[in-house]
Amino acid sequence: MSGVGTRLPKQDGAAKADGSGVYADDISFPRMLHAKILRSPHANARIKSIDTSEVLKYPGVVATLVGAELPIKYGVIPWTHDEQALCTDHARFVGDAVASVAALDERTAEEALKLVKVDYEILPAVHTPQEALKTDIKVNEKAKVGNITKHVNLQFGPVDEAIASAAAVTRETYRYAGSTHVPIEPHCAVARADGDGNLTVWSSTQIPHYLQRELSRVLELPQSKVRVIQPLLGGAFGGKSDPFALEFCVAKLALKTGRPVKILYTREEVFYAHRGRHPMDMDVTVALDSGGRIAAVDNKILIDGGAYASFGLVTAYYAGQLLTGPYRFGTYRFDSYRMYTNKPPCGPKRGHGSVQPRFAFEVALDEAAEKLGIDPIEVRRRNFIGEFVETVNGQRITSNGFMKCLDVVEKASGWRERHGRLGRGRGLGVAGSMYISGTAYPVYPNEMPQSGVLVKLDRSGRVVVYSGASDIGQGVNTLLCQIAAEELHCDPRDVTIVAADTDLTPVDLGAYSSRVTFMVGLAAREACQKLAAKLLKAGGETFAEACQKAEAAEGAPLAATGGYRTQKLGGNYRGGTIGASPAYSFTAHVAEVSVDEETGIWRVEKIWAAHDCGRALNPTLVEGQIEGSVYMGAAEAQMEEMVYDEKGLLFGPSLLDYRIPTSLDTPDLDAHIVESNDPNGPYGAKEAGEGPLHPAIPAIANAIHDACGIRIRELPFYPNRILKLLKERRA
Amino acid sequence: MAKTVLIRLDVNGEKRELAVPSQRTLLEALRYDLGLTGSKQGCDKGDCGACTVLADGEPILSCITLAADAQDRRITTIEGLAGPQGLDEVQRAFADCGALQCGFCQPGMMLSARALLNSCPKPSLDQIKHALSGNLCRCTGYTKIYEAVQVAAGMRAASDRKPVQSERAEASDSVAHAPKEFAP
Numbered sequence: 001m002s003g004v005g006t007r008l009p010k011q012d013g014a015a016k017a018d019g020s021g022v023y024a025d026d027i028s029f030p031r032m033l034h035a036k037i038l039r040s041p042h043a044n045a046r047i048k049s050i051d052t053s054e055v056l057k058y059p060g061v062v063a064t065l066v067g068a069e070l071p072i073k074y075g076v077i078p079w080t081h082d083e084q085a086l087c088t089d090h091a092r093f094v095g096d097a098v099a100s101v102a103a104l105d106e107r108t109a110e111e112a113l114k115l116v117k118v119d120y121e122i123l124p125a126v127h128t129p130q131e132a133l134k135t136d137i138k139v140n141e142k143a144k145v146g147n148i149t150k151h152v153n154l155q156f157g158p159v160d161e162a163i164a165s166a167a168a169v170t171r172e173t174y175r176y177a178g179s180t181h182v183p184i185e186p187h188c189a190v191a192r193a194d195g196d197g198n199l200t201v202w203s204s205t206q207i208p209h210y211l212q213r214e215l216s217r218v219l220e221l222p223q224s225k226v227r228v229i230q231p232l233l234g235g236a237f238g239g240k241s242d243p244f245a246l247e248f249c250v251a252k253l254a255l256k257t258g259r260p261v262k263i264l265y266t267r268e269e270v271f272y273a274h275r276g277r278h279p280m281d282m283d284v285t286v287a288l289d290s291g292g293r294i295a296a297v298d299n300k301i302l303i304d305g306g307a308y309a310s311f312g313l314v315t316a317y318y319a320g321q322l323l324t325g326p327y328r329f330g331t332y333r334f335d336s337y338r339m340y341t342n343k344p345p346c347g348p349k350r351g352h353g354s355v356q357p358r359f360a361f362e363v364a365l366d367e368a369a370e371k372l373g374i375d376p377i378e379v380r381r382r383n384f385i386g387e388f389v390e391t392v393n394g395q396r397i398t399s400n401g402f403m404k405c406l407d408v409v410e411k412a413s414g415w416r417e418r419h420g421r422l423g424r425g426r427g428l429g430v431a432g433s434m435y436i437s438g439t440a441y442p443v444y445p446n447e448m449p450q451s452g453v454l455v456k457l458d459r460s461g462r463v464v465v466y467s468g469a470s471d472i473g474q475g476v477n478t479l480l481c482q483i484a485a486e487e488l489h490c491d492p493r494d495v496t497i498v499a500a501d502t503d504l505t506p507v508d509l510g511a512y513s514s515r516v517t518f519m520v521g522l523a524a525r526e527a528c529q530k531l532a533a534k535l536l537k538a539g540g541e542t543f544a545e546a547c548q549k550a551e552a553a554e555g556a557p558l559a560a561t562g563g564y565r566t567q568k569l570g571g572n573y574r575g576g577t578i579g580a581s582p583a584y585s586f587t588a589h590v591a592e593v594s595v596d597e598e599t600g601i602w603r604v605e606k607i608w609a610a611h612d613c614g615r616a617l618n619p620t621l622v623e624g625q626i627e628g629s630v631y632m633g634a635a636e637a638q639m640e641e642m643v644y645d646e647k648g649l650l651f652g653p654s655l656l657d658y659r660i661p662t663s664l665d666t667p668d669l670d671a672h673i674v675e676s677n678d679p680n681g682p683y684g685a686k687e688a689g690e691g692p693l694h695p696a697i698p699a700i701a702n703a704i705h706d707a708c709g710i711r712i713r714e715l716p717f718y719p720n721r722i723l724k725l726l727k728e729r730r731a
Numbered sequence: 732m733a734k735t736v737l738i739r740l741d742v743n744g745e746k747r748e749l750a751v752p753s754q755r756t757l758l759e760a761l762r763y764d765l766g767l768t769g770s771k772q773g774c775d776k777g778d779c780g781a782c783t784v785l786a787d788g789e790p791i792l793s794c795i796t797l798a799a800d801a802q803d804r805r806i807t808t809i810e811g812l813a814g815p816q817g818l819d820e821v822q823r824a825f826a827d828c829g830a831l832q833c834g835f836c837q838p839g840m841m842l843s844a845r846a847l848l849n850s851c852p853k854p855s856l857d858q859i860k861h862a863l864s865g866n867l868c869r870c871t872g873y874t875k876i877y878e879a880v881q882v883a884a885g886m887r888a889a890s891d892r893k894p895v896q897s898e899r900a901e902a903s904d905s906v907a908h909a910p911k912e913f914a915p
Contacts, residue, residue: 017813185771
């Protein structure tokens with residue numbers, strides 16, 4: 001039987017292989033309308049009036065929609081409801097949604113958008129977080145003070161004293177560029193309303209439950225009347241974990257017209273929807289004592305948030321809270337501002353909030369260790385925090401396989417023989433990191449389980465698992481088959497998964513914060529174990545026979561539920577629960593780069609990555625998560641950046657201009673799984689989907705230093721930046 | 732309004748006649764007129780490769796090919812890759828090797844891989860990278876895709892590397908500034 005720990009092929013593999021799998025844009029209904037959204041051409045503008053009277057005269061147009069028809073503000077975090085499906089009076093970035101038109105076909109809707117008359121009063125705009133701190137211009141009224149979405153200032157221990165008495169100190173400024181998720185599937189949503197006022201929305205979302213809540217609030221429908229279904233999802237990476245304009249628009253238009261409505265974003269609109277990596281400017285101080293131990297870390301972080309909050313309140317915390325492992329910090333302080341600016345809103349991209357400070361810190365650690373003459377891997381070993389310990393900011397670390405991760409990448413890369421010895425233009429660099437396996441708390445406070453699973457046994461021997469979790473490609477549905485097989489001793493191919501349908505499945509909070517394997521895994525195991533006990537008692541020659549005997553004994557159909565109940569965790573201070581996780585994953589990378597010192601052109605030759613995922617419930621899927629993470633991290637170091645002009649217009653919102661790596665740009669990736677068997681995770685498992693991204697960027701930066709002696713502190717590591725640093729070094 | 736044209740397409744061995752607007756792309760004709768939704772729209776500009784289909788065995792981008800220009804060519808979509816005996820070796824290998832995650836780029840990716848293996852049954856890693864460089868994947872880092880192509884070509888077995896076990900590890904220097912410990 002293919003239980004946990006096996007390389008069971010994906011449960012949806014055949015449907016994805018033969019083209020029969022249904023994604024949101026593959027859904028269509030008779031009489032379905034297609035809608036498009038008109039977007040603001042201005043970065044900051046008062047909307048004086050919107051006139052759609054000419055639009056309805058255009059042949060083929062069925063309905064129009066403006067913000068006044070659904071004015072209630074929403075947002076994924078309940079404390080920062082600061083955006084509208086369509087702006088009523090204020091457009092805050094180039095690309096902000098202003099009006100929508102539904103027509104018989106997409107092309108007609110697109111043409112008819114030109115007839116919407118919007119009278120804008122153009123306002124001066126705020127383009128950088130530095131400007132946002134100083135200006136009187138208000139980007140978003142939700143900010144209580146100036147343009148601040150959130151300010152966090154936390155200190156643990158006497159930081160200044162520790163820095164003053166340290167043996168080696170680095171104090172530098174780092175700049176992390178914004179990047180975006182680029183799922184290959186653009187966002188798409190379809191809505192249908194029935195005669196009884198029940199609304200169904202199919203959407204490419206990774207948060208069906210939160211979307212259901214926000215649709216209910218904005219449309220002023222009881223939550224029980226709103227059903228959200230997530231079909232197969234073509235990539236997300238955090239980019240589909242907010243409610244988006246299209247979901248509200250199709251829902252309202254479906255209610256208005258009584259016909260099914262679809263919106264498919266163009267690739268350009270996906271760039272405006274964004275919620276990608278926050279640009280951060282960081283002033284980082286790292287102080288080591290004479291033994292190379294981390295005496296103090298001090299980080300001032302200025303975060304460019306864009307026009308809306310999204311998860312920004314959390315970002316301001318994560319930028320500091322998630323840095324305190326796998327190393328011991330003697331003292332620690334961070335001060336972070338998440339600012340509103342007139343640009344597409346940033347949000348959670350894989351490794352939310354913590355990738356940027358991790359880059360700065362791991363480079364600074366290397367630099368400080370160099371001053372003391374300590375090998376980069378050695379300094380990381382020397383500062384290892386251990387297992388079953390509390391971090392400086394009060395987070396509980398359980399299992400921790402970081403030392404083994406270092407061992408694995410050191411050996412695989414030939415570090416001891418090769419680091420510092422590869423000659424000019426070629427080098428090795430190392431970095432480590434830690435990440436959460438889910439957050440201890442849901443985004444809206446409640447005492448209900450974060451995740452629920454219902455398992456039903458049929459007398460035929462078919463097992464049906466009802467799970468609210470979103471399979472966004474990471475393979476949670478496959479994992480559910482494996483857990484059922486493990487506990488019930490059935491064939492995993494006899495398991496049907498009913499997933500991510502708010503009417504049919506128990507609530508799961510969504511595919512974010514790397515929570516799914518841990519929380520859904522525990523919920524599923526609990527449900528299956530209840531049924532396994534009944535099957536064992538009933539006995540039988542075959543699985544089907546056991547199901548029949550157990551059902552006879554029960555006198556009712558066999559089903560059981562399981563839940564993941566939130567543990568009380570975190571530091572005892574305001575914000576101490578943010579960043580608290582039931583378990584943390586750990587990662588180490590070694591990167592090898594080559595640099596042409598004449599041109600500054602460089603490439604990543606190879607990255608060795610070792611990731612402590614607790615236990616690999618499916619090694620193939622875990623390796624896939626590691627490889628995908630490393631690729632995405634390397635891409636941010638190599639080439640990806642959201643670039644805007646002086647008017648706030650995004651340069652080249654297309655895949656030709658915003659380049660992502662092809663097969664030819666991607667380095668060789670060597671992924672190693674390390675198992676630390678966490679006592680609290682399902683079968684020992686922790687997360688694997690986001691942690692392995694973090695070390696890629698600093699490992700590459702440190703490798704560039706090994707190759708040619710420069711310290712690059714600004715992303716992406718464009719060749720012209722490398723060349724400039726090389727020239728400065730020679731001067 | 733665009734004028735309507737009558738076109739004849741040969742898709743997966745079936746001859747079809749369609750009346751479509753003259754600007755209809757092949758991707759639109761496949762997805763909207765023929766219901767072959769396995770071909771995906773990722774960018775609609777020829778940048779991402781998700782819409783790749785085979786025309787006389789050669790990969791083409793159906794989102795920037797007019798349906799009318801695809802007449803007289805044998806079009807193969809992902810729905811036509813499997814035969815009566817089941818999935819093609821490429822499809823089987825992609826599923827077995829975990830070469831797919833979200834699966835959205837996969838139809839185009841597999842058709843490019845099939846075209847490569849038809850012309851070059853035992854490709855080198857470099858040849859694989861070049862052949863797939865027009866198909867963007869955002870999930871996998873391509874590593875398992877290369878593996879799947881090699882498995883489909885009969886050049887290797889699927890990876891089966893064992894995880895490394897980590898024993899309980901103590902902090903390196905528990906005297907210096909030992910954090911608070913607790914029982915597991």
